[in-house]
Amino acid sequence: MDTTRHIDLHWRKPSTCPNGASCVEIAALPGGGAAIRDGKNRQGSVIKFDAPEWAAFLAAAKAGEFDSPSPDRDQAG
Numbered sequence: 001m002d003t004t005r006h007i008d009l010h011w012r013k014p015s016t017c018p019n020g021a022s023c024v025e026i027a028a029l030p031g032g033g034a035a036i037r038d039g040k041n042r043q044g045s046v047i048k049f050d051a052p053e054w055a056a057f058l059a060a061a062k063a064g065e066f067d068s069p070s071p072d073r074d075q076a077g
Contacts, residue, residue: 009035011042 009027017023022040029035032051038044049057060066 011037013039 009029011025011027013023013025017039022038025037025039025042027035027037029048029050032054033049034054035046035048037046
């Protein structure tokens, strides 16, 4: 069971987040992995990933698996 309290974590926004904007925030978890939360609702839910889950998520994001489909791909199916 993960007993890490999300208020005890060091949260940060991505460098691409405009000043004053509410963006998704991320924090490293002790022992590896990461937690993410909605910057507009800091007291709300936190999603936690263990180290292998976080590595798989980052690899998929870097491979473009979460990119918006192009209009050409939408019509191909």
